[in-house]
Amino acid sequence: MIEIKDIHKSFGSNKVLQGISGKFEAGVTNLIIGGSGSGKTTLLKCMIGLHHPEQGSVEYDGREFTSMNFEEKIEIRKEIGMLFQGSALFDSMTVEENIMFPLNMFTDQDRKEKLDRVNFCLERVNLEGKNKLYPAELSGGMKKRVGIARAIAMNPKYLFVDEPNSGLDPKTSIVIDELIKELTEEYNTTTIVVTHDMNSVMGIGDYILFLHEGKKFWEGSNKEIAHTEIQELNDFVFASRFMKAAKGKF
Amino acid sequence: MNFTNFGRYLLLLKAVFRKPEKFKIYLKAIFKQMDFVGVGSLGLIAIISTFIGAVMTLQIAFQLVSDFIPKTIIGSVNRDSSILELSPTITAIVLAGKIGSAISSEIGTMRVSEQIDALEIMGINSPGYLILPKIIAGITMVPLLVIMSMFLSITGGYIGGTLSGAVTPAEYIQGITTDFNPYTIVVALVKAFVFGFIITSVPAYEGFYVKGGALEVAQASTRAVVVSCITILACDYIVTQLLL
Numbered sequence: 001m002i003e004i005k006d007i008h009k010s011f012g013s014n015k016v017l018q019g020i021s022g023k024f025e026a027g028v029t030n031l032i033i034g035g036s037g038s039g040k041t042t043l044l045k046c047m048i049g050l051h052h053p054e055q056g057s058v059e060y061d062g063r064e065f066t067s068m069n070f071e072e073k074i075e076i077r078k079e080i081g082m083l084f085q086g087s088a089l090f091d092s093m094t095v096e097e098n099i100m101f102p103l104n105m106f107t108d109q110d111r112k113e114k115l116d117r118v119n120f121c122l123e124r125v126n127l128e129g130k131n132k133l134y135p136a137e138l139s140g141g142m143k144k145r146v147g148i149a150r151a152i153a154m155n156p157k158y159l160f161v162d163e164p165n166s167g168l169d170p171k172t173s174i175v176i177d178e179l180i181k182e183l184t185e186e187y188n189t190t191t192i193v194v195t196h197d198m199n200s201v202m203g204i205g206d207y208i209l210f211l212h213e214g215k216k217f218w219e220g221s222n223k224e225i226a227h228t229e230i231q232e233l234n235d236f237v238f239a240s241r242f243m244k245a246a247k248g249k250f
Numbered sequence: 251m252n253f254t255n256f257g258r259y260l261l262l263l264k265a266v267f268r269k270p271e272k273f274k275i276y277l278k279a280i281f282k283q284m285d286f287v288g289v290g291s292l293g294l295i296a297i298i299s300t301f302i303g304a305v306m307t308l309q310i311a312f313q314l315v316s317d318f319i320p321k322t323i324i325g326s327v328n329r330d331s332s333i334l335e336l337s338p339t340i341t342a343i344v345l346a347g348k349i350g351s352a353i354s355s356e357i358g359t360m361r362v363s364e365q366i367d368a369l370e371i372m373g374i375n376s377p378g379y380l381i382l383p384k385i386i387a388g389i390t391m392v393p394l395l396v397i398m399s400m401f402l403s404i405t406g407g408y409i410g411g412t413l414s415g416a417v418t419p420a421e422y423i424q425g426i427t428t429d430f431n432p433y434t435i436v437v438a439l440v441k442a443f444v445f446g447f448i449i450t451s452v453p454a455y456e457g458f459y460v461k462g463g464a465l466e467v468a469q470a471s472t473r474a475v476v477v478s479c480i481t482i483l484a485c486d487y488i489v490t491q492l493l494l
Contacts, residue, residue: 050367077373088364102372105271160371 001025002158002190007046007056009039016042017053018214026157026190029181029204033196034211035236040194041085043211044162047192048080049073060158078106081151081189085163087143089135089150095122096131099150106154121149125179141172145179152183159184161193165200173197177204196236198243201225210236259455265377266385266451279383287349287384287450288391294348295341295395296402302336303328303403304410311416324417325407325425332403333434334494339486341399342445345392346478350453353384354474357457358467366458381454385447392446393439400438437493444485452478 002024009017016039024030032040045051047058049065058065060076068076089098099118103109109117122128125145135143144164151159161180165173181204184191193200201208205222212232220228225237238244270276310324357380360366369376404426411417417425453474460470 048371050370074373074375077371080371080373082368082371084364084368086364088368090365090368091359091363104275105372105374 001061002047002192003059004043004047005057005059007043007053007058009042009046009051009053016214017046020056020209020211020214020216022209022216022219024190024192024207027185027188028191028206029184030190030192030207030209031201031205032192032194032209032211033201033205033236035196038211039214040196040211041162044160044192044194048082048160049077078154079157080160081154081156081158082160083144083147083151083162083164085166087135087147089143089146091135093134094131095127095133095135095138095146095149098135098146099153102150102154117153118149121153122146124152124183125149140167141169141176144168144172144176148176148179148183152187155187156189159189159191161191161195163195163197164193165195165197170199173199174203180204198237198240201237212236255455258459259451262377262381262455262458263451265375266381268375268378270378270382271374276379276383279379280386283383283387284391286352287345287387288394291345291348291391291395292398294344295399298340298344299332299337299399299402300406300409302340303332303406303408306331306336306403307407307411307422308414308416311411311414321417321421322425322428324411325422326428327425328407328411329404329426329430330434332407333400333438334490335486337399337403338396338438338441338445339482341396342392342442342449342482343479345395345445346449346453346482347475349388350449350474350478351471353450354453354457354471355467357381357454358460358470361458361460362463362467377458381451381458384450384454388446388450389443390446392449393442396438396442400435437489440493441486441489444489445482448478448481448485452481 003022005021007017007020008015020039020043032043034040042051046053053066056066060079063076065073065076090101093101096118099121100114103114103117107114118131119128122130125148127142127145127149130142135146138146164176164180168176177200180191180193183189193204195201202222205225208220208222208225209216210218210233218228218230218233225233228234306328307324310327314323357366360380366376366380369379408419408422411422412419456470456474456477457467460466
């Protein structure tokens with residue numbers, strides 16, 4: 001479980017996050033949603049230590065992260081897997097080497113054990129046999145799936161996913177969403193997905209935290225989101241014609 | 251570099267020299283970088299050094315037109331100029347362009363495509379993993395390239411001088427073997443070591459802190475070469491002043 005309390009973050013005079021709090025449970029898919037510039041990615045980066053919040057705390061199962069020193073943060077990070085918006089695969093490495101990289105760095109397994117783990121992760125994301133391909137040879141959806149395979153290689157307790165559906169067609173987006181949900185439930189990970197994709201929100205949003213202009217406006221589940229009276233949230237959720245037309249059916 | 255940049259550069263170096271997570275992985279990366287910096291630059295440095303030695307001999311011969319000056323001096327001047335200044339500095343400046351821009355754009359691209367963030371999230375000390383092997387390759391391979399450059403520059407002087415008739419083979423060989431001071435080699439190698447450090451660490455710094463996209467990566471690459479060249483020349487003066 002990850003708990004954030006009163007997170008504040010500014011860039012110069014621009015207050016990006018203003019007192020965000022929330023609790024993200026293990027085994028459920030937690031979503032942080034909001035429009036562009038609402039502070040979603042900044043909040044995610046504060047949670048994983050790529051940004052340092054001016055105020056507030058981030059607790060990983062009771063372990064306060066923001067005040068830890070470099071070595072202590074490294075220990076927490078070994079328990080984290082992350083899928084980046086652009087996948088962030090290492091260009092100079094093959095798919096196999098990308099997934100094996102954290103295993104090489106942090107385990108003493110022999111090559112066969114590591115290879116077995118790589119193949120298991122690739123099977124898990126339906127990319128068996130793609131070991132020797134380079135990232136440049138993969139489609140957008142395949143890159144995301146390799147990114148997920150790399151993220152789960154070390155059996156993470158915490159899984160962060162930044163905009164998993166950006167640049168993907170609707171069908172592939174659903175495949176990625178379902179994969180994230182399956183992995184979360186199967187391994188009981190604390191999964192946090194940053195998205196503004198309404199299909200993801202309605203499909204896998206067990207817990208949703210809605211940000212607007214750097215503030216938390218709403219939290220709840222995908223079953224509750226269609227029935228709120230909050231104007232900012234309704235404007236966001238029912239922005240598209242399709243969602244407006246479907247409003248009464250939720 | 252202004253003071254803020256210099257401070258950030260020192261902080262980055264502090265992070266670079268943290269204890270490696272797994273020495274075996276770093277060792278593999280060091281050999282890969284040595285191949286890139288050293289073996290990958292052999293041809294270029296060989297061509298440049300040979301021609302510079304040849305041209306130096308012709309120019310010295312052109313300027314020393316006097317019956318009072320023995321022609322053996324052409325070999326001596328070429329030898330000392332090559333060892334003390336031309337081989338270390340020209341090699342370093344050429345490598346700053348070739349290696350420096352590659353390092354800066356490689357690390358800069360990794361930064362803008364979130365690959366460095368990915369390393370950090372895995373719990374890896376990204377400055378150490380990305381920059382330390384490059385610095386070690388620089389401080390080991392640049393001195394070796396400079397030694398080769400010295401040899402080829404003096405050999406190039408011999409070829410250029412004898413082919414043009416500016417100096418006879420005997421006069422040239424007598425010139426390069428008379429009053430040789432081995433300390434000049436030490437000075438050149440100290441310079442090469444310092445330049446090797448600059449050529450790798452300055453571009454790595456420029457690439458590591460890139461923000462933006464392709465345009466900013468290109469700008470960082472240009473800045474890396476310019477700052478490296480200026481720093482090399484400034485350090486050249488300082489080392490020469492200190493050691494001679």
